[in-house]
Amino acid sequence: MAFKRSSMLIRMLGFCLLILIVHSANGDVSYSFPEEMKRGSVIGNIAKDLGLDVNRLAARKARIDTEGNRKRYCDINPNTGELTIAERIDREEICGDELSCVLKCDLMLEQPLELHRVSLQIEDINDNAPVFSKDLITFEIGESAVRGARYRVNEAHDADIAHNTVHGYVLEKNEHFSLAVSSNVYGRKYVELVLDKELDREQKKEVNLILTAVDGGTPPRSGTVAIHVTVLDANDNAPVFSQSVYKVNLPENSSLGTVVLTVSATDADEGQNGKVTYEFGRISAKARKLFTLNLHNGQISVTGHIDFEDASVYEMTVEGKDEFGLSSEANVVIQIVDVNDNAPEIFLKSLHTPVPENLAPGTEVGIINVQDIDTENNGRVKCSLQQNVPFKLIPSLKSYYSLVTTGELDRELVSDYNITITATDEGSPPLSSSKTVHLSVADVNDNPPVFEEQVYSAHVKENNKPGSSVCYVAATDPDWRQNGTVVYSLLPSDVSGAPVSSFVSINGDTGVIHAVRSFDYEQFKSFKVLVLARDNGSPPLSSNVTVSIFISDENDNSPQILYPSPEGNSFMTEMVPKAAQSGSLVSKVIAVDSDSGQNAWLSYHIVKATDPGLFTIGEHSGEIRTQRDISESDSTKQNLIVSVKDNGQSSLSATCAVYLLISDNLAEVPELKDMSYDESSSKLTFYLIIALVSVSTFFLTFIIIILAVRFCHRRKPRLLFDGAVAIPSAYLPPNYAEVEGAGTLCSTYNYDAYLTTGSRTSDFKFITSYNEGTLPADLTLKNVQSSFNDLEGLDVQLEDSSEQKPPNTDWRFTQNQRPGPSGHYTFQSNHLRWTSPRRLRAAATPEVAVGTGPWPNPPTEAEQLQALMAAANEVSEATNTLGPGTMGLSTRYSPQFTLQHVPDYRQNVYIPGSTATLTANPQQPQQALPPPQASGAQPEPPKAAQTPASKKKSTKKEKK
Numbered sequence: 001m002a003f004k005r006s007s008m009l010i011r012m013l014g015f016c017l018l019i020l021i022v023h024s025a026n027g028d029v030s031y032s033f034p035e036e037m038k039r040g041s042v043i044g045n046i047a048k049d050l051g052l053d054v055n056r057l058a059a060r061k062a063r064i065d066t067e068g069n070r071k072r073y074c075d076i077n078p079n080t081g082e083l084t085i086a087e088r089i090d091r092e093e094i095c096g097d098e099l100s101c102v103l104k105c106d107l108m109l110e111q112p113l114e115l116h117r118v119s120l121q122i123e124d125i126n127d128n129a130p131v132f133s134k135d136l137i138t139f140e141i142g143e144s145a146v147r148g149a150r151y152r153v154n155e156a157h158d159a160d161i162a163h164n165t166v167h168g169y170v171l172e173k174n175e176h177f178s179l180a181v182s183s184n185v186y187g188r189k190y191v192e193l194v195l196d197k198e199l200d201r202e203q204k205k206e207v208n209l210i211l212t213a214v215d216g217g218t219p220p221r222s223g224t225v226a227i228h229v230t231v232l233d234a235n236d237n238a239p240v241f242s243q244s245v246y247k248v249n250l251p252e253n254s255s256l257g258t259v260v261l262t263v264s265a266t267d268a269d270e271g272q273n274g275k276v277t278y279e280f281g282r283i284s285a286k287a288r289k290l291f292t293l294n295l296h297n298g299q300i301s302v303t304g305h306i307d308f309e310d311a312s313v314y315e316m317t318v319e320g321k322d323e324f325g326l327s328s329e330a331n332v333v334i335q336i337v338d339v340n341d342n343a344p345e346i347f348l349k350s351l352h353t354p355v356p357e358n359l360a361p362g363t364e365v366g367i368i369n370v371q372d373i374d375t376e377n378n379g380r381v382k383c384s385l386q387q388n389v390p391f392k393l394i395p396s397l398k399s400y401y402s403l404v405t406t407g408e409l410d411r412e413l414v415s416d417y418n419i420t421i422t423a424t425d426e427g428s429p430p431l432s433s434s435k436t437v438h439l440s441v442a443d444v445n446d447n448p449p450v451f452e453e454q455v456y457s458a459h460v461k462e463n464n465k466p467g468s469s470v471c472y473v474a475a476t477d478p479d480w481r482q483n484g485t486v487v488y489s490l491l492p493s494d495v496s497g498a499p500v501s502s503f504v505s506i507n508g509d510t511g512v513i514h515a516v517r518s519f520d521y522e523q524f525k526s527f528k529v530l531v532l533a534r535d536n537g538s539p540p541l542s543s544n545v546t547v548s549i550f551i552s553d554e555n556d557n558s559p560q561i562l563y564p565s566p567e568g569n570s571f572m573t574e575m576v577p578k579a580a581q582s583g584s585l586v587s588k589v590i591a592v593d594s595d596s597g598q599n600a601w602l603s604y605h606i607v608k609a610t611d612p613g614l615f616t617i618g619e620h621s622g623e624i625r626t627q628r629d630i631s632e633s634d635s636t637k638q639n640l641i642v643s644v645k646d647n648g649q650s651s652l653s654a655t656c657a658v659y660l661l662i663s664d665n666l667a668e669v670p671e672l673k674d675m676s677y678d679e680s681s682s683k684l685t686f687y688l689i690i691a692l693v694s695v696s697t698f699f700l701t702f703i704i705i706i707l708a709v710r711f712c713h714r715r716k717p718r719l720l721f722d723g724a725v726a727i728p729s730a731y732l733p734p735n736y737a738e739v740e741g742a743g744t745l746c747s748t749y750n751y752d753a754y755l756t757t758g759s760r761t762s763d764f765k766f767i768t769s770y771n772e773g774t775l776p777a778d779l780t781l782k783n784v785q786s787s788f789n790d791l792e793g794l795d796v797q798l799e800d801s802s803e804q805k806p807p808n809t810d811w812r813f814t815q816n817q818r819p820g821p822s823g824h825y826t827f828q829s830n831h832l833r834w835t836s837p838r839r840l841r842a843a844a845t846p847e848v849a850v851g852t853g854p855w856p857n858p859p860t861e862a863e864q865l866q867a868l869m870a871a872a873n874e875v876s877e878a879t880n881t882l883g884p885g886t887m888g889l890s891t892r893y894s895p896q897f898t899l900q901h902v903p904d905y906r907q908n909v910y911i912p913g914s915t916a917t918l919t920a921n922p923q924q925p926q927q928a929l930p931p932p933q934a935s936g937a938q939p940e941p942p943k944a945a946q947t948p949a950s951k952k953k954s955t956k957k958e959k960k
């Protein structure tokens, strides 16, 4: 409505203007009016203007003509003479951009023909709005465009002219662009968008704007266009990591391929600009070997063996990059977590080896260091030792331990130790390791040699070869080398007054004891040696042991016949009463053997007899008895040859002859010479005669000497032996020197008789060898055996046995059961008592007193005493009473010996040749007749004292 009103206003104005123009035209009329007037609108009254008569117009056929065929825009109203709009007049159509737009037409009148030019000036009105050529203008602007950048926009077009054309532009308000309008040289305006603020694709991908063009008309008109700006991406963003520091813990035993962590970075750019790849930035060469980084997904994984003990933390940077090289970094810290993968290690820092065995307990012998490179509990270590060793560990500084002894060491028990040290850490599971330390113990000489036996004894046969080995001793010393090397030696001592080294020697290395000389059982039966075993240590240790050496008997002595004298030298004749009945005791052969044991068991045999059936001899007793009653037809002279054998392995024997005279009267005795043994040689007879003569010659001398000796003996019995008797020295055992040529032996071999004051016991001690005549058994005169020498032999045994332990049971047995005089003798008189204590003890035991063997029982002491007393009486009686007519038999009686020295030959009480005793006591034969055992038990001392007559011959005296 407003628009209409204003258009009315414009018409009225145009009308006034038109009038003005018409008046100014010269002959011609011109009108000016705006375009776009309505048809019929009056432009002006042309009649008037031209002065024409309006009434006549019609008549005159007034009309408007146009040149050519041009469109007729106006018409004349013939009634009013007004000029009106016939057609729509659009100036823009008719004139376009021309600034003046004039339409020309003619007014024609007829009657008169008249022609008038009419100019129609068409004025512009703002009837067109500005118009843009496009509805939408698009731009693509990179986000990297800088401020001030201009982007031209096509201008808007307005068909109107002058003021009514485009006058200005308005841009929608926005933050990025402004508008710049300028005109070119032709005055044409153009529009540019100016970038006021950079674009950021990442913020705003596009910008939409409205541009409005406004014309200058009144009212103005406008036209708009949309501008679409697309923001193009530029690689303006670097990748960004999700964390600036990545921290992760990784167990050190992680296996290969374990993913440690994944880093990730993002890039705000799009497309290639936003594609991120990863790689290590700063990284140590060591870490590079252990870890890899996946280029595309950022995974860090393990590619090597990770060892906490090598490095506990790895630091590196990771770079994220986009396609065009923008990058950023992040730090990665990989902390390795310790796993108990290292066993403790044991180091031996010092060790004293070998250690002496006398080390005090608690002494340090070594230092040990233990290390575990793991951390915390995994590296905390405990040390221990195996059991059963005398050592312990004492912790000292930090990881150091002292190895000390806890007890005494003894090399002889344990000479070296393998000490196993075990170290265990406290990880879970715990790891442990062990080390063995070898410690040896050095020797100290702390053990003396020890003999294997406490006492040694050796038995050696007599007559051994000098140098032969006797026995050996052995001592052991557990110490080491020279501390345990045993050397043997003999401790100096005396054996029977001679140094022991003259008897035995010892091998220092082997301990074998050798005899230095040949031993003689009859000389001594045993001795003791002290052997010292010493080691070679310094100082040396030693011990000693006693070695008892027993010498055992060999059958090296043949029996010696005491009565009668051995064969060929006997002048003794036994008288046998004619009335003797069967079994009567006629005589007795007495023999001794200086050997001992079996070697001294004697047996008697008749080897030859005048009448073999008449006499028998007791095998063990030596008693000669009649086998049958004597008859008148028997020869008065009866000779027997008796052999005495010992019981040694190879037995030795001796023989003697017994002459028997069957007669009741000495007067009947035939010539002595005739009585000599049939087989005796003339030489023997000759010696016998000499002997008889000598005996007779010295008879009186003997009496005197005996009396003198007896006298002395009463006061001082010792005189009887001391130096008084010279012993033949023809035979001497080896190693014994004879003293001078005087025929006396050095004192060692002489008699020693002691009287002990405390008792009436005198030990008769005699050491000697035998007379030359005692050993051989041939039948020559030089073999004549003196009873004195026999006694000497007996005495040797007597003395020795008191000192010697019996070497075997055999010995003991024979002592008690032996027959005859070859054993020990207990002899007691008013003055002297010869005793063997051992014998006394042995006799007292029932076991030994019972004689089960073939040998007769030994006499009791009482019997012996009785027998000896009787013998003594008998002898003294005989000495006083016997006259020369007694065939010289009495010359053989030696009161000296019968009194004091005749040993107790139990059977000797029946002294042969004493017919007086046999006849004077008729009961006596009956007593003698029972077997030897019975007679041995004869209990009647008075009778026994009367019957026996002890007769002894002493060739010693003859030699004197």
Ligand SMILES: *[C@@H]1O[C@H](CO)[C@@H](O)[C@H](O)[C@H]1NC(C)=O
Pocket: 251, 253, 254, 255, 339, 340, 428, 429
């Ligand atoms: C690493 O050690 C731990 C503890 O000692 C154990 O539990 C785990 O199984 C081990 N891992 C590997 C891969 O050996």
Ligand SMILES: *[C@@H]1O[C@H](CO)[C@@H](O)[C@H](O)[C@H]1NC(C)=O
Pocket: 416, 417, 418, 438
């Ligand atoms: C100690 O070990 C050594 C060598 O292994 C061995 O010869 C020796 O017999 C061992 N000693 C002991 C007492 O076990």
Ligand SMILES: *[C@@H]1O[C@H](CO)[C@@H](O)[C@H](O)[C@H]1NC(C)=O
Pocket: 442, 443, 444, 445, 446, 480, 481, 482, 483, 537, 538, 539
């Ligand atoms: C023997 O013992 C001594 C200490 O008594 C010692 O010094 C020496 O080394 C030992 N000898 C040997 C070979 O062991």
Ligand SMILES: *[C@@H]1O[C@H](CO)[C@@H](O)[C@H](O)[C@H]1NC(C)=O
Pocket: 491, 543, 544, 545
């Ligand atoms: C023999 O050993 C004993 C101890 O067994 C000792 O008393 C004695 O002195 C030693 N004799 C010698 C001569 O060494």
